[in-house]
Amino acid sequence: MGHWWARNIIEPGKLPLLLALASFVLTFVITRIVVRLIRAGRGPFGNVKAGGLHVHHVVPGVVLTVIGGFGAVGSDRHGFGSAVFAVVFGIGAGLVLDEFALILHLDDVYWSEEGRKSVEVVVVTAALVGLMLSGFLPFGVDDLSDDELYDRASVILGVGLNFGLALLALSKGKARMAIFGVIVPLVALVGAVRLARPASPWARRVYRRRPRARARAQLRAYRHDLRWAGPRRRIQDLIGGKPTPQ
Template sequence: MQSSLIKRIISHYRNEFRNPRQERLFISSLTFLAAFGGARAITYAIQHQIGPFHNLSVGGRHLHHLVFGIGGLLTVGYLWLVLVGTERRPTAASRATAALYGVGSALTLDEFALWLNLQDVYWAKQGRGSIDAVAVFRALLSIGVWGGPFWQALARDLLGKRPLN
């Protein structure tokens, strides 16, 4: 039963994401949402001293996670210029850079208030509400837009309904 379900999901994925660009958009949206949620959870744990998490400092200077996001975005930009984006079929490099783009974007945008205020207001009032809402909304909307046909086909199959075509 579980093996059959996994095969059906893989079949729908391959069928719905024949276009490498659409697949990259979908992958980057999923990783954006996961990385954004992960970054928020880890920074919450650091702030409230939960678990093994702690701030990262280099040479006595606090290193914000947007630094890793910017590094990821720069890496993806370079790789897309020289390796990815021109092939007709999806490749492992294409999928990996799409995932890294989503993660890099999330880590960078999660600290957007730092750019805007030029000070660490992550937990202050001006650093929270609208940024969280916009980022999560963007991620969910992207997943729906770029993955819509996949989710619809999977739902029809799992609910036992015939395809609309």
């Protein structure tokens, strides 16, 4: 276990990514604690206002993300500067994605049902970066041998196949599986071969003249949502707080 940790995590080239992930998660957790205290009217915290304008934390988040991103691009992966810029970028990304729903809807939906999207995006982002730290790389081209690197045709074919499976899973309405499938090809394969979600582009086009397949897709989606919607909402409420009843 210690050898795996040293080889995959503490490896100098991956240290900035580890620091960015740690600062990203920590920033999100602290931000959620602060905003929940503000919502409950507890503690010394309050909304930041300038001239009567409520300044959302996505604003400093964008500034920090830009600084950290450009700084990371212009620095070496093994220096002190890269570590600092990685932390700055992680903090900025945590602030920005915590208000992802606000950016998506162009409205202050932080404590509404739509605001749950922010929590989901943060969790997915952290999981993807965690997979990359564990040794996975997009499109399954990690740990290539010298022969595989020399045979570029096989590499291109593998990347193209992985991309096609992820795109197929996305067209079937399985966005999470498509995203994770870019990192882990097996996930994209599972998403590509399973029945599509009823409202997905694939179902509307392919199942239009196949009533039995359409009925099976609707039944499977109903059973899936019935089983997982409740636990998913409870986890989202635990992480991000319950939305305001409407």
